[in-house]
Every structure is written in C-alpha cells, then in structure tokens.
Amino acid sequence: MPDFTSLGLTFNMAIFVAAAAAIAFAGVKLSVIADELADRTGMGEIVAGALFVGASTSLPGAITSVSTAYQGFPELAIGNALGGLTAQTLFIAVADLFYRRANLEHAAASPVGLVQGILLNALLCLALIGSVTTGLTVFGMHPVSVILPIAYIAGLLMLRTIRKENMWKAVETDETREEESDPSDSDDKRSDKTLWLLFLLYAGITAVAGYGIGESSIAIVDETGVSQTLFGTTFTAIANSLPELVTAIAAVRIGAVSLAVGDIIGGNAFEVLFLSLADFVSPQSIYESVKPDDQATALFAMLMVTVVLLGMMKREKSGFLNIGFESTLVFVLYALSVAVIAF
Numbered sequence: 001m002p003d004f005t006s007l008g009l010t011f012n013m014a015i016f017v018a019a020a021a022a023i024a025f026a027g028v029k030l031s032v033i034a035d036e037l038a039d040r041t042g043m044g045e046i047v048a049g050a051l052f053v054g055a056s057t058s059l060p061g062a063i064t065s066v067s068t069a070y071q072g073f074p075e076l077a078i079g080n081a082l083g084g085l086t087a088q089t090l091f092i093a094v095a096d097l098f099y100r101r102a103n104l105e106h107a108a109a110s111p112v113g114l115v116q117g118i119l120l121n122a123l124l125c126l127a128l129i130g131s132v133t134t135g136l137t138v139f140g141m142h143p144v145s146v147i148l149p150i151a152y153i154a155g156l157l158m159l160r161t162i163r164k165e166n167m168w169k170a171v172e173t174d175e176t177r178e179e180e181s182d183p184s185d186s187d188d189k190r191s192d193k194t195l196w197l198l199f200l201l202y203a204g205i206t207a208v209a210g211y212g213i214g215e216s217s218i219a220i221v222d223e224t225g226v227s228q229t230l231f232g233t234t235f236t237a238i239a240n241s242l243p244e245l246v247t248a249i250a251a252v253r254i255g256a257v258s259l260a261v262g263d264i265i266g267g268n269a270f271e272v273l274f275l276s277l278a279d280f281v282s283p284q285s286i287y288e289s290v291k292p293d294d295q296a297t298a299l300f301a302m303l304m305v306t307v308v309l310l311g312m313m314k315r316e317k318s319g320f321l322n323i324g325f326e327s328t329l330v331f332v333l334y335a336l337s338v339a340v341i342a343f
Contacts, residue, residue: 012219019212020239023060026205027243028250030056031263033199040192057247057263058084058270059203060210061240062277067214068232069278074289076217077282079232080240081274082294085124085301086233087241088264088271090334092308093327095248095260104257104327110312111168112159116265117309119155121302123148123272128298130275131290142285145276152273206243213239229293230341265305293341300337304330 034056061084069077096104130144162168190198217236221228244264251260279286311326 009220009223012216012223015212016216016220016235016239019209019216020242022209023206023213023240024242024246026202026209027057027060028246030059030199030202030206031243031247033195033202037192037195037199040195055270056199056203056206057243058267058274060206060213060243061237061271062274063207063210064214064217064236064240065274065278066281067211068218069286070281071218072283073218073221073228074278074282074284074286075228075291075294076214076221076232076236077278078275078286078290078294079229079297080214080217080236081271081278082297082301083233083237084241084271084274085120085268086297086304086334086337087238088244088268089301089304089308090330091241091245091248092261092264093323093330094245095252096323096327098249099252099257099260104252104261104323110262111166112163113262113265114309114312115155115159115162116262116269117305117312119152119159120265120269120272120305122155123151123269124298124302126151127272127275128295130287131295134285134288137285137288140282140284141279142287144287145279148276149273152269155269210240227341229291233293233297233341234338261308265308268301268305296340297337300333300340304333304337307333 061080065077065080068074068080092104126144126148130142133144134142136143213236217231220226221231244267248260248264251257251263275286307326307329311324314324314326
C-alpha cells in the first residue's frame with residue numbers, strides 16, 4: 001500500500017474528495033440493492049433491513065475506523081465513529097426540510113422507530129461506560145467491545161418481536177399514510193444472483209473508498225496538525241455518512257418517511273459497533289484514547305436522538321420553516337457539538 005503521507009496535502013485532499021464522491025454514489029446504489037435483498041431473504045424486514053442496509057451503508061465508516069485504529073490513530077477512529085452519529089442524526093433534520101407535507105417526525109412516528117432510538121442510546125451508554133472503566137481491559141481489549149455486538153443483536157430481535165406483536169401503535173393521520181414495502185410489488189426483475197453480484201461490487205467500491213478516506217485523513221491530519229478528534233468527528237464522519245443523507249432525502253421525496261428516519265437511527269446503532277471493531281485491531285484498548293471531547297460528542301449524539309424521539313412522541317405537525325421543534329434543536333445541538341471540540 002502506498003504511503004499517503006508522502007503524496008502531499010493537495011493530492012490527499014483530492015483523494016479524500018474523490019473517495020467521498022465514490023461513497024455517495026456507490027453507497028446509495030448499495031442501499032437500494034440491500035433493501036431489495038432484505039425483502040427477498042425472508043428474514044424479516046427489521047432484522048434483514050438492519051443487517052443488509054445498515055451494514056452496507058456503514059461499510060466505509062467501519063473500514064475507516066478499523067484501518068486508522070490499526071495504524072495507531074485511535075483518536076481519528078473514535079472521532080469518525082462518534083461523529084458519524086451526530087452527523088447522521090443531523091441528516092434527519094435536513095431530510096425534514098425536504099418533506100413539505102408535515103414535520104418528518106410527526107409523519108414517521110412508529111414504535112419501531114422509538115425502540116431503535118432507545119437501543120442506540122443504550123449502546124452509547126455502554127460505550128461511555130467503557131471509556132471510564134479502562135482498567136477493566138483484558139489482553140488489550142475492553143469487555144464492552146464484546147458486549148456491544150451482543151446487545152445490538154438482542155436489540156434487533158426485540159425490534160422484530162415488537163413489530164410482529166404490534167402492542168403499541170402510533171395514531172395514523174393524513175400526513176403519516178405511506179405504502180408498505182411488499183416484495184411481491186417490487187419492479188426489480190433482476191435475479192438474486194445478479195443482485196448479490198452488484199451488492200458485492202458496490203460494497204467493494206465503498207470499502208476501497210472508506211480505506212481511501214482513512215488513509216487520506218491520516219495524511220491530512222499529519223500534514224496540517226489539525227486535531228484527529230476534530231477532523232474525524234467532522235470531515236471524515238460526514239464523508240462516510242453521505243449515503244445516509246442522499247438516501248434519506250430520496251426517501252422523503254417519494255413519501256417513504258419511515259424508511260428515511262428508521263434507516264438513519266437504525267444505522268446509527270450499527271455504527272456504535274465501529275468501536276468494537278477498532279478495539280479489536282488497535283494495539284491497545286481504544287477506550288484508553290477516548291477524550292472528554294469524544295465523550296461530549298457521544299453525549300450530544302444521545303441528546304440529539306432523544307430530542308428526535310421526543311418529537312416522535314409529541315408529533316408536532318409543523319413549526320419553524322415547516323419543521324418541528326426537534327429538527328430545529330438538532331441543528332443547534334450539532335453546531336454546539338462541533339464548537340465544543342473546535343474551541
């Protein structure tokens with residue numbers, strides 16, 4: 001592999017932008033194919049959707065966190081993982097701007113969405129516990145890194161049960177009505193084999209692009225002296241999260257509001273697992289490198305998600321700029337989260 005630090009700042013910035021563009025293009029293609037495969041597997045929409053769509057769109061971020069942690073840049077890996085959470089939650093508010101019928105959280109309110117948010121906050125609580133109990137590290141790895149994927153899988157199974165039993169239900173209004181996803185109604189005539197080959201192709205593109213993001217980020221940080229935490233939390237995290245932004249905007253434009261909100265919140269829960277992956281390959285436990293700024297970012301992410309959940313509960317139809325109070329607060333909280341680590 002080439003030494004990116006020897007290529008110069010301008011060249012590395014060009015690599016960063018090109019890789020981000022590749023992630024945006026291939027990531028959106030991947031999410032569409034992954035959603036179709038999730039319908040065809042028969043595993044259940046919640047579990048299969050989270051595994052296929054969540055994992056596929058999160059692939060570049062995972063590659064970035066793992067590659068940077070392995071090379072001894074844990075702060076960049078942590079910033080990328082946690083910054084992705086705040087960036088993608090911000091994308092819910094951005095998508096709200098494009099949904100003109102009503103406040104997005106009003107339209108997308110559902111028990112599954114609420115539980116996804118609660119699961120995400122629970123996973124973040126575990127990560128924060130790991131950051132303040134670094135003395136529990138065993139063989140260079142924190143037990144939390146083993147607990148996180150177990151908790152995530154348990155959460156997916158709970159989501160499936162909640163959807164199946166339907167014990168809680170949001171009141172449907174004229175603004176919440178949308179067509180349910182039905183595999184039999186799919187217009188995609190491609191064979192399963194073709195879809196799997198395309199899935200692997202686009203997954204490969206995003207994986208390579210994610211590696212390019214990680215390597216160019218290391219070089220840019222090295223050449224400019226900018227904080228690993230700041231660069232990882234902002235530029236790297238946003239670049240790796242572009243598929244979620246484009247997918248969310250496209251979804252609200254066709255009225256698939258639950259897809260727009262659910263995939264982002266559900267995908268965020270998957271992205272917390274980046275910390276486990278990074279901890280596994282890092283020379284020392286990655287939680288030992290978690291700084292107060294990183295903890296603040298995690299807490300901001302929890303607060304932003306909580307505000308979105310409150311918006312789903314209150315179900316305000318419209319507000320400032322035709323978005324709800326929660327979307328306005330999410331914009332403010334994201335700006336504050338960046339300001340905290342920048343200044």
